[in-house]
Structure formats: structure tokens, C-alpha cells
Amino acid sequence: MRSSLLIEIRDLAHAYPDGTEALRGISLHIRAEESVAVVGANGAGKSTLLLHLNGSLISRHGTVRIGDFQVAKAALPDIRRTVGMVFQDPDDQLFMPTVAEDVAFGPLNLKLPLAEVERRVASALERVGAAHLRDRPPYKLSGGEKRLAAIATVLAMEPAILVMDEPSSSLDPRARRTLIELLAGFGHTKIIATHDLDLVLDLCPRTIVLRQGQVAADGPTDEIFADGRLLAACHLEQPLRLQACPVCGEKSGRLPQKGERL
Amino acid sequence: MSTIESAFIDLQRLDRLAACDSAVHRLDPRVKVLITLAFLVCVVSFDKYAIAGLLPFALFLTLVIGLSGIPSGFVLNRVLLAAPLALLIGLFNPVYDHQPLMRFGTLVIAGGWLSLLSLVLRFCLTVGAVLALIATTGFNAVCRALEQLGMPTVLAVQLLLLYRYLFVLVEEGLRLNRARVLRSFQGRGLGIRACSFLLGSLLLRTLDRSQRIHLAMRCRGFDGTIHTRNPLRLNGRDVLTLTIVLAALLAMRVFDGPMLLGRFVTGLMA
Amino acid sequence: MHMADALLSPAVGGTFWAATVGAIAWCAKKVQQELNDRKVPLMGVLGAFVFAAQMINFTIPGTGSSGHIGGGMLLAILLGPQAAFLTIASVLVVQALFFADGGLLALGCNIFNLGFFPCFLAYPLLYKPLAGNGQNHRRIAAGAILAAVVGLQLGAVAVVAETVLSGISALPLQTFLWAMLPIHLAIGLVEGAVTATVVLFVRQARPEILDCAIGGQPPTARPIAKLLAGLAAAAVFTGGVLSWFASTFPDGLEWSIEQVRGKKELAAPAEGIHGMLAGFQEKIALLPDYAFTIGEQKAIGETVAHRAGPPAWPAVDAGTSVAGLVGGSLTLLLTLGLALLFRKRRAIA
Numbered sequence: 099m100r101s102s103l104l105i106e107i108r109d110l111a112h113a114y115p116d117g118t119e120a121l122r123g124i125s126l127h128i129r130a131e132e133s134v135a136v137v138g139a140n141g142a143g144k145s146t147l148l149l150h151l152n153g154s155l156i157s158r159h160g161t162v163r164i165g166d167f168q169v170a171k172a173a174l175p176d177i178r179r180t181v182g183m184v185f186q187d188p189d190d191q192l193f194m195p196t197v198a199e200d201v202a203f204g205p206l207n208l209k210l211p212l213a214e215v216e217r218r219v220a221s222a223l224e225r226v227g228a229a230h231l232r233d234r235p236p237y238k239l240s241g242g243e244k245r246l247a248a249i250a251t252v253l254a255m256e257p258a259i260l261v262m263d264e265p266s267s268s269l270d271p272r273a274r275r276t277l278i279e280l281l282a283g284f285g286h287t288k289i290i291a292t293h294d295l296d297l298v299l300d301l302c303p304r305t306i307v308l309r310q311g312q313v314a315a316d317g318p319t320d321e322i323f324a325d326g327r328l329l330a331a332c333h334l335e336q337p338l339r340l341q342a343c344p345v346c347g348e349k350s351g352r353l354p355q356k357g358e359r360l
Numbered sequence: 361m362s363t364i365e366s367a368f369i370d371l372q373r374l375d376r377l378a379a380c381d382s383a384v385h386r387l388d389p390r391v392k393v394l395i396t397l398a399f400l401v402c403v404v405s406f407d408k409y410a411i412a413g414l415l416p417f418a419l420f421l422t423l424v425i426g427l428s429g430i431p432s433g434f435v436l437n438r439v440l441l442a443a444p445l446a447l448l449i450g451l452f453n454p455v456y457d458h459q460p461l462m463r464f465g466t467l468v469i470a471g472g473w474l475s476l477l478s479l480v481l482r483f484c485l486t487v488g489a490v491l492a493l494i495a496t497t498g499f500n501a502v503c504r505a506l507e508q509l510g511m512p513t514v515l516a517v518q519l520l521l522l523y524r525y526l527f528v529l530v531e532e533g534l535r536l537n538r539a540r541v542l543r544s545f546q547g548r549g550l551g552i553r554a555c556s557f558l559l560g561s562l563l564l565r566t567l568d569r570s571q572r573i574h575l576a577m578r579c580r581g582f583d584g585t586i587h588t589r590n591p592l593r594l595n596g597r598d599v600l601t602l603t604i605v606l607a608a609l610l611a612m613r614v615f616d617g618p619m620l621l622g623r624f625v626t627g628l629m630a
Numbered sequence: 631m632h633m634a635d636a637l638l639s640p641a642v643g644g645t646f647w648a649a650t651v652g653a654i655a656w657c658a659k660k661v662q663q664e665l666n667d668r669k670v671p672l673m674g675v676l677g678a679f680v681f682a683a684q685m686i687n688f689t690i691p692g693t694g695s696s697g698h699i700g701g702g703m704l705l706a707i708l709l710g711p712q713a714a715f716l717t718i719a720s721v722l723v724v725q726a727l728f729f730a731d732g733g734l735l736a737l738g739c740n741i742f743n744l745g746f747f748p749c750f751l752a753y754p755l756l757y758k759p760l761a762g763n764g765q766n767h768r769r770i771a772a773g774a775i776l777a778a779v780v781g782l783q784l785g786a787v788a789v790v791a792e793t794v795l796s797g798i799s800a801l802p803l804q805t806f807l808w809a810m811l812p813i814h815l816a817i818g819l820v821e822g823a824v825t826a827t828v829v830l831f832v833r834q835a836r837p838e839i840l841d842c843a844i845g846g847q848p849p850t851a852r853p854i855a856k857l858l859a860g861l862a863a864a865a866v867f868t869g870g871v872l873s874w875f876a877s878t879f880p881d882g883l884e885w886s887i888e889q890v891r892g893k894k895e896l897a898a899p900a901e902g903i904h905g906m907l908a909g910f911q912e913k914i915a916l917l918p919d920y921a922f923t924i925g926e927q928k929a930i931g932e933t934v935a936h937r938a939g940p941p942a943w944p945a946v947d948a949g950t951s952v953a954g955l956v957g958g959s960l961t962l963l964l965t966l967g968l969a970l971l972f973r974k975r976r977a978i979a
Contacts, residue, residue, distance in 0.1 A: 154575050175581065183579045189528050190572040193671065194586075195500040195520050207581030235375070235500075237527035255580060371728050400735045405640045408798050412958035419965045426972030442730035446636050449799045456800040464952065472800060479636055479798055486635035487730045494727045502727065512658030518720045521674025526681055526724070533682030540686075555688035556824050559699070560831030562686070566679045567836075573671040584667035622957025 104129060105151070105259065105287070110160035111311075112146055120146035122311040123160070130258075133288040135298040135319065138308035139333035144263075144291040145186075147308065151261050151289065152181040164259070179208070182257030182286075186264040188244035192236035197228065197247045200236065204255040222254040223247075226280060242273025246280070259287040266294045295323065295337040307332050368530055370438065374491075377430055378498030384428035388598040389497050389505035395605050396493045402613040403485045409461055409474045412618040414481050420612065421488050428496045435495075439487045446483040450476045499523050508592055517586045529566060536562055632725070632740050633789055635733030639796035646792065647738030653746060654719055657712040669713055676705060677717045681724075688824070700817075702744055703778045704825045706753040714753075718745035743788045748781035756780055767830055774829060775822030782818035786810040 105128040112121040120143045128134055136144050149155040150162050153169045162169040167176055185191045194200040201222050205215040223229045226246040231239060239247060245265065252260065265281070266274045278300050281288065290302060298305060298319060305322045307315040309332045315322050322328065323340055378385070384392075399417065406413050425432055457472035494502065500520060507516035536558055544554075574582075635643075661669065680701040687698050701721075705714040719741045725731040732740045760773030790806045793799050799806075 149575075152579055154579065178579055178581060183576075185572065185576055187572070190569060191576045193521060193524055193573055193577065193674075195524065203577075203582075203586070204580035206587040207583065236524065251580065374728060397734065400635060400733070401640055404635060404638055404643065404735055412955075412961070415958050415961035415965065419961060419968065422965045422969050422972075426968060426975075432969055432973065438730055446634055449637060449793070449801060452805075453800040456802060464955070475798070475800065482798075483634065483636035486733045486735070490727060490734055491730065499724075499727065512655060514658040514661050515654060515716055515720065517670060518673050518677065518716055519723060521671060522677035522717075522720045522724060525675045525678035529675065529678040529682035530685060533685035537686050552688045552820065552824055553827065555686055556827030557831055558686055559683050559824065560828045560835070562682060563679060563828060563832060564835060566675050566682075567672070567832075570672040570675045571668075573675065574668050577667075577671060582667065582670075584662075584670070586670070616957075618957030618961045619953055620957065621960055622953035622955065625956050625960070626953050 104163075104165060105289075106161075106163040107150075108161050108163075110147075110150060110157055110162060112150065112155060112157040112159070120311055121150075121157070124308075124311070124313055125160075126306065126313070126316070128287065128289065131285060131287055132304060133302045134290070135302035135305045136289060136291040136308060137293070137295065137298065137305060137332075137334060138314070142308040142332070143311040144308055146311075148183070148261050148263055148289070148291055151259075152183050153177050154183070179255060180257055181259045181261055182252035182255055184249055184252050184260065184262040184265060186267060188241075188248040189236070191248045191251060192239075192244060194236075196233050196235055197223070197239070197250075198232045200247065201251050201254045204251060208255070218254045218256070222250040225253055226250045227276075240273070242269050242276065245269060245273070245277060249280070257286065259289070260284065262288070262290045262292075264292055264294075265290060266292060266297050293334075295334065296339060299323070299337050299339060307334070371526075373434070374495050375498065377434075377495040378501075380429060382428045382496070384424060384496045387496075387601060388592055388594050389501040390509060390592060390594070391598045391602045392493055392497050393502060393505045393509065394602060395609070396489050398606055398609050399489050400486055402609050403482050403489075405613065406478070406482070409471055409478055411474060411478050411481060412622070413613075413616045414478065414485060416612045416617045417485050417609075418481070420609070421485060421492065424496075425488075425492055428492065430492065430495045435488055435491050438491055439484050442487055443480070443483060446479060450479040450483075453479065504592060513585070520586075525569075528569075529562075532565065533562060632732040633736040633743065633792055635735045637793050637796060637798050638733075638736050638739065639798065640735075642792050642796045643735040643738060645738075646742050647735070650719070650738040650741045650746075653715060653742075653750075657715045660712040661716060664712075669709070673709060673713050673717045673720075676708060677720045677724075680705070680717075680721050699821055699824050700744065700782075702748040703752065703757070703774060703781060703821065704828060706749050706777075707757065707774065707825070707829055711749040711753050715745045715749040718749070739788070739792050743785040743792075747784040747788070748777065751784065752777035752781035764833070767833075770829055770833070771826040774826035775819065778822030778825055779815065779818035782814045782821065783811060786814035 105126070107124055107126040110121055110124045111119070113119045124143075124147065136147060138144050146155065150157060150169065151164070153171075153174045156169060156171065164177055164180055167173040167180075169177055192200050194203055198219055201219045202215050205218045210218070220229070223232060226249050228243065228246045228250055231243055231247060236244060236247065249265075262281075266277060269277060274294075274297070278297055281290075281301055288301070290298070292298060302319055305315075305317070305319040306313060307322060307328065314332055315325070315328055323336055326336060329336060399420070403414060403417055422432075425435060453476045454470060454472035457470065457475060459471040460468040461471040461474055462469040497505075500523070503511075503516050503519045503523075507513060540554070540558055683701055684698040702714070702718055705717050708714070709717060722732065722737060722740050722744065726733055726737050726740070757773040757777040760776065761770045764770060787807070787810075790803065790810055793801065793806065794803045
């Protein structure tokens with residue numbers, strides 16, 4: 099992993115063909131191995147921003163740099179090897195007949211030797227604790243298992259940066275907890291778009307708030323979550339753990355200290 | 361709708377059966393595909409009045425189903441479900457075909473009845489054979505076998521993707537339909553127009569999904585071809601089984617076993 | 631309607647398999663050349679969509695019964711003919727394997743009936759010219775309806791032709807046609823109306839999708855003419871080879887054709903049966919102990935024929951009938967016994 103890797107977004111704007119302006123001038127720096135949450139209302143531009151990070155969308159206005167590469171058509175193979183993307187609906191990501199074949203899909207496209215492909219499949223599945231799901235077809239997995247398999251398909255590409263869109267959506271509480279513990283153990287640079295602010299509290303020391311395609315706030319998670327007015331203006335709500343307990347009035351939430359693993 | 365829904369449940373059941381283990385399950389999928397094809401060709405190549413000649417094939421199929429441990433009731437049930445069409449067409453045979461073909465004492469049986477019976481029999485055999493193939497092999501393995509037997513890769517990939525998203529989209533279709541049926545009363549809202557809009561929105565969602573899948577593929581280096589690993593390998597047991605079974609099928613087709621047996625028995629009695 | 635294995639003779643099944651394999655190979659090559667990798671997932675999910683769409687039933691006006699769409703014309707409009715043909719083929723493969731619709735041998739016929747006509751005749755010759763550049767809603771609707779109707783009618787005619795040529799069903803050509811065509815006219819009208827409404831709905835909601843979904847260039851006349859010529863050659867060749875095989879079996883392609891023409895309706899099958907009996911006699915002659923000798927058989931056959939009148943009657947043979955019945959019953963008993971044995975073993979295990 100290249101530790102000097104830096105994500106640099108400068109003045110990025112994007113409008114969809116139907117005229118919707120999803121991003122209007124976003125500038126950001128994300129350091130290597132940082133864990134950043136991107137939050138905001140529906141339609142604030144979170145998903146569009148993520149799609150720019152691996153060149154799924156390339157805008158004519160503004161630039162995105164991943165380490166030494168500027169995101170552009172010529173650099174796409176390198177960018178996609180560096181930036182792994184976990185989609186919101188794992189059904190879109192698991193398209194092969196079995197989990198193992200799906201995990202092997204990326205490495206095979208990289209034209210790696212078969213032994214190396216095999217090693218990557220085994221280690222990626224091991225990493226997410228899904229080795230037993232190897233030969234199962236994706237439609238027979240539970241929601242949580244699907245999510246883990248989807249993450250394994252991305253890990254097999256051995257990216258330095260993990261980009262995730264709503265990783266905890268439609269998971270049951272236990273699967274969600276498993277996912278949070280798993281992600282906390284990863285050393286990758288993580289960029290997580292989510293509505294699950296409790297998850298942000300557990301995983302991301304830094305939060306970026308988007309509103310109508312612009313950065314409304316960018317700073318330490320605890321400061322941002324303490325600003326009730328900002329959150330309300332962006333259609334967000336304080337995580338339950340930071341709200342006073344309706345029974346005893348105590349707050350139980352705390353933020354992970356730098357370098358601490360959950 | 362209920363029939364498609366139940367067929368869909370059967371689909372999942374077939375998938376579970378294919379995951380079992382038996383001597384038949386362990387055969388190379390290509391061997392099973394070839395045997396099934398040979399079986400089908402033998403069965404349909406019989407004369408339209410053939411009945412006795414088809415019975416050894418029923419014996420063979422029973423043997424295969426028994427060895428593989430698939431519940432025979434399940435296969436019978438599926439065959440019966442699909443039978444009405446063949447019966448419908450076959451019922452015209454006695455109407456149009458009056459040639460006497462068999463005689464027992466004074467009883468003369470018309471060709472139409474024989475060919476109806478023959479048609480039903482071959483229907484059961486052909487449907488049963490395909491069911492046995494899929495229940496012991498599984499769809500993905502059949503696809504892989506067909507690909508290695510020369511099916512174009514584009515079609516193989518198409519089949520794999522279709523099967524994968526069948527489960528996702530059928531559930532979406534069922535949800536949409538349930539939501540519609542719950543809000544329609546006395547047949548209102550079930551017409552062609554309402555249905556078309558429902559189909560239209562399902563189609564839009566499907567198109568969106570295909571774009572997302574394409575994106576997910578591109579993110580992992582997809583360039584138009586899907587590479588697969590683990591090509592199938594034939595072992596000695598597979599080749600031996602294939603040879604023996606093909607020879608047996610051919611023998612069953614060429615020699616009319618029941619007729620020889622019958623002549624032998626009646627000969628003993630005479 | 632799907633063709634079923636049970637209604638098919640090997641000659642007819644093989645001929646259509648050859649034609650279908652040729653068409654699939656050609657389409658696969660075309661789709662691969664197109665290099666539109668977006669189509670790979672698109673074809674996959676649209677194939678699955680057809681199944682999902684069949685979950686959604688509608689009531690057919692005036693009849694009280696309900697139906698669902700087949701989807702062939704819709705796929706052709708969304709994907710273009712080659713990709714649509716492959717998608718229809720994949721849908722039919724899944725139906726044949728899981729839903730017992732058709733069968734493996736009949737698959738060639740079914741792909742041809744339900745894929746070839748809508749994709750390579752109705753779509754390029756009717757829908758394309760009528761719908762034009764897709765700006766006029768009425769023209770789209772008219773094109774979709776007309777193309778769906780014609781595609782289904784041709785498919786129905788093909789089903790009838792395949793059934794009659796196979797000669798397993800005794801249904802006469804005309805009766806069968808009269809039964810099939812009006813039903814498929816109604817089905818085609820409904821299918822066309824639904825297809826048109828869906829296309830217009832998509833056009834209105836997301837105009838860019840239709841253009842981007844089609845992607846590839848419109849089909850030109852030349853490759854299709856080449857394809858047709860190739861298919862015809864393949865069909866004639868296999869038909870010839872298989873009918874040579876078939877004529878060594880009792881159910882020949884020739885007598886089916888004769889039956890369609892209406893000539894020698896009785897004599898021809900008699901020849902078939904006679905041929906089969908002659909085959910038995912040869913085999914039996916190898917085993918001289920048997921009670922029924924060849925001479926005896928012939929005598930019985932002749933007496934029956936005399937009593938009944940028409941000279942072209944088949945040789946009805948009591949000896950063969952009884953032996954066949956006894957042997958058949960024994961085989962059947964053996965089969966049932968085996969089935970019970972396996973059942974018992976399973977119950978114990």
C-alpha cells in the first residue's frame with residue numbers, strides 16, 4: 099500500500115444529462131489511511147461524488163487526483179485497481195454464479211496467473227470471514243452475507259482505498275455490528291457515504307457534510323455531530339448515542355480516539 | 361400466476377437437489393448432457409405407435425433417478441404439471457386415426473389409441489429426462505458443459521446472468537404484482553393498460569439495474585469478456601460411464617427388449 | 631405455444647436445431663463484434679425481466695381470462711435483433727430446463743419459432759420501417775402491434791408445420807391451422823398492445839434509455855440475406871442427412887410429407903408398420919425356437935386384411951400383439967419394482 103496516497107478533489111462539478119446539478123464545486127483533500135464519512139440528505143450528491151472517485155463518472159469541470167494519477171480515461175485501469183468500490187445493493191455487485199467466482203472476477207480481469215487468483219480469492223474471503231460461503235450462489239445468501247461477499251470481491255483487487263455507498267443499509271443489527279467491526283480492522287483509506295450516523299461515530303474520525311451538491315461542513319466528527327443546527331439544516335439528526343437518554347438523561351456516546359481499534 | 365410462482369419454488373427446489381451428492385451427481389456435466397441428448401433422440405426416433413419399445417427407456421430413467429436419490433414423486437409431479445398440452449394434442453389421434461393395429465382375440469385396437477399412449481409415454485420420458493439432468497447437475501454446470509461442447513461464450517454468459525438475476529427480478533415482479541392486486545377491486549386495475557404501466561416501471565428499474573451492474577463490472581476491470589476458471593476435466597470413470605450408457609441406449613433402441621422377452625415367455629408357455 | 635419433444639420426430643427436431651445453431655453462432659459473432667460491453671449485463675437482466683414480467687397478469691377484455699406477455703418483440707425493440715435473439719434463446723433454454731416447457735430436442739424449434747420470426751422478419755421488415763426514428767407515438771404503436779401479430783402468426787404456422795411434419799400427432803394440417811391461427815391472432819394483438827404501451831411509457835419517462843439501450847447500428851439488409859441463405863442451406867443439408875437416417879427408421883420424413891400432401895394417407899403408414907414388422911421378423915428369425923413362425927404371422931396378417939377389406943391395411947398380428955403386451959407389462963413391472971425399491975431404500979436411509 100502506498101502510504102503517500104492522497105485523494106485530491108478540486109472544484110468538482112457535475113450535472114446529469116437531464117439537467118440535474120448533482121455537484122457544484124467541491125474541493126477536498128483526504129490523506130492516506132484516513133477514514134472519512136460523507137453524509138447528507140437524499141439527493142445531496144453523495145453517490146455522485148463517490149462515482150467520481152473511481153472514474154465511473156468523469157466530469158469536465160474540476161479534477162480528481164488519486165495519488166499520482168489524475169482520474170481520466172487513460173488512467174482508469176490504475177485508478178480502478180487502487181480504488182475499490184462497494185455498491186449500495188450487493189445484488190448489483192454479485193453477478194457470477196458462485197461467491198468464489200465472483201471474487202475471482204476482478205483478479206481474472208487483471209490477467210493474474212491462476213495460482214495468484216486462487217490465493218487472492220481465498221485470502222479475501224478469509225478476511226471478511228466468509229470462507230464457508232465460497233461455493234454458494236449469491237441469491238442464497240442473507241443480506242449480511244451478501245454484503246460481506248461484496249466486500250470480498252473488492253478486497254480481492256487489493257485496493258488501497260475503499261469507497262462504500264451505504265454499507266449498513268438493510269442489514270439486521272447483528273450483521274451491522276459484524277460489518278462495523280470488520281471495517282474497523284481494515285487499514286485502507288476509507289470513504290463511507292451513509293445515513294447511519296452511529297456507524298460514522300464508530301468508524302470515522304472525520305465527517306464531510308454535503309448539501310445541494312456543495313460541502314456544507316468538513317471537520318472532526320464529534321464537532322459536526324455536536325452542531326444540532328447544521329445537522330437539522332442538512333436533513334440529519336444526531337446519532338441516538340449522542341442524544342440525551344429519554345429515561346435517565348445520560349449520554350453514552352463517545353468517539354474513537356486516534357489510532358484506537360474497536 | 362400461481363403456476364409460475366409454484367414453478368419458481370420448484371426452481372429453487374431443483375437447485376437444492378442439484379447440490380446433493382450421488383454417483384450420478386458426481387459425473388462430469390458434459391457426460392450427463394450427452395447421455396440426455398442420446399436418450400432423447402432414441403426416444404423420439406421410435407415409430408409413432410411404439411409403446412413396448414419405449415418401456416426399457418422408462419426402466420433406464422427410473423434407474424438413474426433412483427441412483428441419484430431425487431424423490432421420484434417430485435419428478436412425477438412436475439411431469440404431470442406439464443402434461444396437459446401433450447394430452448390435448450394427443451387426444452386428436454384416436455379421433456383421426458382408426459387403423460386397426462393390434463388384435464387380442466376379437467378386440468382390435470385402433471392406431472390412434474396406441475399413438476396417444478405412445479405420445480403420453482414419450483412425453484413423460486422426455487420431460488423426466490430433462491428434469492433428471494437438471495436436478496442432478498444444476499443449471500450453472502449444464503451451462504458450463506454446453507459451453508465446453510461448443511456453445512458460444514456470449515450465450516453462456518447470457519444464460520449465467522439470466523439465471524442469476526432471475527431470482528432478483530422475479531421477486532421484484534411478485535412484489536409489484538402483490539401491491540397491485542391488493543389495491544384492485546372487482547377486476548379494476550388488472551387490465552392491460554394498468555399492467556403495461558406496471559411492466560414499464562419494472563422495465564425502467566431493470567434497465568437501471570443493468571447500468572449499475574455494468575458499473576460494478578467495469579469497476580473490477582471488465583472489458584467485454586467474462587473469464588472463467590476451472591475448466592471441466594473428464595476422468596476415466598466419466599469416459600467409461602459415457603461409453604457403457606451410450607452403448608446400452610443404442611442397444612435398447614435397436615433391439616426391442618420387451619418384445620424379445622414377451623416372445624420368450626409366450627414361447628415357454630406354448 | 632411451445633413445441634414439445636414428445637410431438638417431434640428426430641428429422642424435424644434436428645433440422646430446426648441446425649438452423650437455430652447457425653443463427654445463434656451468427657448472432658454471437660455479431661454481438662461480440664459490436665463491442666458494446668454494456669449489452670452483456672443488459673441482455674442478462676432483460677432475460678430475467680421476461681420471467682418477472684410473466685408474473686404480472688392482466689385480464690383480457692371480453693374473455694374474463696388472464697394472460698401475460700411473451701416479450702419477444704419488446705426484447706427486439708430494446709436490444710436490436712441479434713442480441714434479442716440470443717436473449718430469447720436463453721429464456722427458452724431456462725424454460726425448457728426448469729419449467730418443462732418444450733424440451734431439449736424441441737428447443738431448436740422453439741427458439742426458431744419464437745426468436746427468428748420476431749427478430750429477423752417482423753422487427754426489421756415491419757417495426758423498423760413503421761416506427762421510423764421513433765418520434766411519432768402512433769407509428770410506434772402501429773409498428774409494435776403489427777410486428778407482434780405477424781411474428782406470432784408465423785410462429786404458430788411454424789408450430790403447426792413442425793407438428794404435422796413430425797407425424798406423431800394425427801391432427802390434420804387444416805384443422806390444426808384453424809385452431810392455432812385465430813388464437814394466436816388474439817394473443818398477438820394483446821402482446822402488441824402491451825409492447826406498444828410499455829415502449830411508449832419508457833420513451834416518455836426516460837427518452838434517452840431507448841436510444842442508449844439499442845446502441846448498435848440498425849441491421850442492414852445484406853447480412854440478413856446472407857443469414858437466411860446460410861440457414862436455408864443448413865436446414866436443407868441436415869434435413870437431407872436426417873431424412874436418410876429417418877427412412878431407415880419406420881417414421882420417415884417422406885411419409886409425413888406425403889401425409890401432408892394428402893396422398894397415400896393409409897398406404898404410407900402401413901408401409902411404415904410393415905417395415906417395422908419386417909425388422910422384427912428378421913430379428914426373430916435368429917431365434918428359431920419361438921412359437922410364432924414367420925409363416926404363421928403372415929397368414930394371420932392376411933386373414934385380417936381380407937376380412938376388413940381395404941388392401942392397404944397393415945399386417946395386424948395377434949402373435950406380435952400378445953408378445954408385445956406380455957413383454958411390455960413385464961418391463962413395466964420391473965420399472966415399478968425398481969422405483970419402489972429405491973423408495974424403500976430412501977425411506978430406510
